[in-house]
Amino acid sequence: MALLIKGGEIVNAETRTRADILIEGETIQAIGLGLDAPPGTEVIDAAGKLVFPGFIDPHVHIYLPFMATFAKDTHATASKAALIGGTTTFIEMVCPARNDDALEAYSTWKQKAEGASACDYAFHMAVTRYDGDKTEAQLREIVADGTASFKVFLAYKNFFGVNDEELFQTLKLAAGLGVITTAHCENAELVAQLQQLLLAEGKTGPEWHEPSRPEAVEAEGTARFATFVEETGATGYVVHLSCAPALRAAVEAKLRGVKLHVETVLPHFLLDKTYGERPGLEGMKYIMSPPLRHERNQPALWHALQAGMIDTVATDHCPFDKEQKLLGAKAFTQIPNGIPGIEDRVNLMYTYGVKRGRLDLHRFVDALSTRPAKLFGLFPRKGAIAAGSDADLVVYDTAWRGKISAATHHVNNDYNAFEGFELEGRPSVVTVRGKVQVRDGVFVGEAGRGRMLRRTPHHRRQEAAQSA
Numbered sequence: 001m002a003l004l005i006k007g008g009e010i011v012n013a014e015t016r017t018r019a020d021i022l023i024e025g026e027t028i029q030a031i032g033l034g035l036d037a038p039p040g041t042e043v044i045d046a047a048g049k050l051v052f053p054g055f056i057d058p059h060v061h062i063y064l065p066f067m068a069t070f071a072k073d074t075h076a077t078a079s080k081a082a083l084i085g086g087t088t089t090f091i092e093m094v095c096p097a098r099n100d101d102a103l104e105a106y107s108t109w110k111q112k113a114e115g116a117s118a119c120d121y122a123f124h125m126a127v128t129r130y131d132g133d134k135t136e137a138q139l140r141e142i143v144a145d146g147t148a149s150f151k152v153f154l155a156y157k158n159f160f161g162v163n164d165e166e167l168f169q170t171l172k173l174a175a176g177l178g179v180i181t182t183a184h185c186e187n188a189e190l191v192a193q194l195q196q197l198l199l200a201e202g203k204t205g206p207e208w209h210e211p212s213r214p215e216a217v218e219a220e221g222t223a224r225f226a227t228f229v230e231e232t233g234a235t236g237y238v239v240h241l242s243c244a245p246a247l248r249a250a251v252e253a254k255l256r257g258v259k260l261h262v263e264t265v266l267p268h269f270l271l272d273k274t275y276g277e278r279p280g281l282e283g284m285k286y287i288m289s290p291p292l293r294h295e296r297n298q299p300a301l302w303h304a305l306q307a308g309m310i311d312t313v314a315t316d317h318c319p320f321d322k323e324q325k326l327l328g329a330k331a332f333t334q335i336p337n338g339i340p341g342i343e344d345r346v347n348l349m350y351t352y353g354v355k356r357g358r359l360d361l362h363r364f365v366d367a368l369s370t371r372p373a374k375l376f377g378l379f380p381r382k383g384a385i386a387a388g389s390d391a392d393l394v395v396y397d398t399a400w401r402g403k404i405s406a407a408t409h410h411v412n413n414d415y416n417a418f419e420g421f422e423l424e425g426r427p428s429v430v431t432v433r434g435k436v437q438v439r440d441g442v443f444v445g446e447a448g449r450g451r452m453l454r455r456t457p458h459h460r461r462q463e464a465a466q467s468a
Ligand code: URP
Pocket: 061, 184, 240, 287, 288, 289, 290, 316, 318, 337, 338, 339
């Protein structure tokens, strides 16, 4: 059935215009004023509302065996929560443990998502061990299957973390294949040593998590990753950058001409290290890595985001419930790392970014939709409202008022790190490839509608653009 979204204010990364959007099947057919619709078309009145391209979360964990447990969401729960919050596509990290087989892990992650996700999705393939020709052959197969981005961890020694030799091999292969490599940038050895020193001094509570991974440790990881990207001619993407010293390292690399992009995640804009310093379980809820930082970093992050030095805003969605967090009751090093956010990113960034004057409306769309689409090979299918693009649309009600609460959220977790935060807007209608999946905070659509998005490497996209 056709769908006509009538009279909304269409906001793309570069343009803003009041018009109707006609959708036939899965794609946008036409955009214009006073569009005629075929008989039987469902009409959605968007007068007085903003219409955004579906938002893309480029960094989430849904299935994740990690720190002696598993992240709580399933693809069914996380995708519905994502859609209710306006996110129509997510990119999930496939994270094999160091001793796991990469191809087997890739197939496990695909099986978990297939038929279960209500929104579209893609993967980044984490390289957690580099075993010469075997790894190269496996990664080539994974890229040929449409997963055209890698992930490396410079942190998590002996689990996900790679050494410098493996980092070099991964980036060299990525450069040759034309795929972007995303990286968690903290010096694993320094973290391991500092953790042991603190524990030996009897410092076991969650408040010691941040001191065990200080800003300098992240700045070192970021600078080192940038140098490896520079020397291999690869394209890099720093995930969840949290603080000004790491930002400085990334910007210095950008100024040298290194092809380096930067992501910051929702918690680092809105929460600071005092949350993690709360006693006991209250502090454990806020443990993630890199850790929540001193609040002095937040103005730098907001300015850099507005200026485009920070390219994207993701969530690093990674829910562990209270019982799981208590695995770290005796030692902060055992607290499962992660904070959920997939449902709240769009509304919180709109309220505390756009409405508070920190973020221009177009940069908001760019950072949360268009730029992730461009960097990860989804544009212009995703990330834009344009004829021919997928009809992933968010009709946004800026008059709605509410509050975040674990009592009403849809993520499969028993707390919300943003509990009590006021919201000034939410999606009233969300579509995925032309099908209405959400109305006014309620999932009304088709579970399992989501499809895996297959992407081509960067150089093949350039060739296609040149020959078009
Ligand atoms: O604390 C975090 N960020 N947990 C998820 C794993 C990761 O490092 O991205």
